[in-house]
Amino acid sequence: MPGATPIPAEELRAAVDPVRAWLAGEAEQPPRSVLGPAVKTSARWLAQQVPGRSVELRVPPHVAVQCIEGPRHTRGTPPNVVETDAVTWLRLATGELSWAEALAEGKVSASGNRADLSALLPLRPLR
Numbered sequence: 001m002p003g004a005t006p007i008p009a010e011e012l013r014a015a016v017d018p019v020r021a022w023l024a025g026e027a028e029q030p031p032r033s034v035l036g037p038a039v040k041t042s043a044r045w046l047a048q049q050v051p052g053r054s055v056e057l058r059v060p061p062h063v064a065v066q067c068i069e070g071p072r073h074t075r076g077t078p079p080n081v082v083e084t085d086a087v088t089w090l091r092l093a094t095g096e097l098s099w100a101e102a103l104a105e106g107k108v109s110a111s112g113n114r115a116d117l118s119a120l121l122p123l124r125p126l127r
Helices: 009-023 032-049 086-094 099-104
Strands: 055-059 063-067 081-084 108-111
Touching: 009 032, 009 086, 032 055, 032 063, 032 086, 081 086, 086 099, 099 108
Parallel strands: 055 081
Antiparallel strands: 055 063, 081 108
16 A cells, blocks of 8 residues: 555554454444444555555445555456455454355355465454
8 A cells, every 4th residue: 555654553453442342242233433444444454464456355335455466457347356244354354253264154255366365364463
């Protein structure tokens, strides 16, 4: 993410901590004003750790980021796309759900030979 201000690990934790009880099934879904920043900050943190433009991570309606070095696409749908919902993304990011489980349960759509995020999840500061 050239030109972007780096996200410190403390900021990542501060964005995600308010949704942890919900992820664990111990609270109701937080408002979008809490959920959105948790999703955006965690996805952008991943993109800052593994910069590149070969994989697009989509968590609609909150965020789409490009990450991971490799061939860059310039038009249309990228060849490597990972798409999921907010709760699944946050569970993956925090380690409450494994990549293999998410794929097996159909909670993640991953297309392309670079669309395997298993080695990158959970996000180190959120473990």
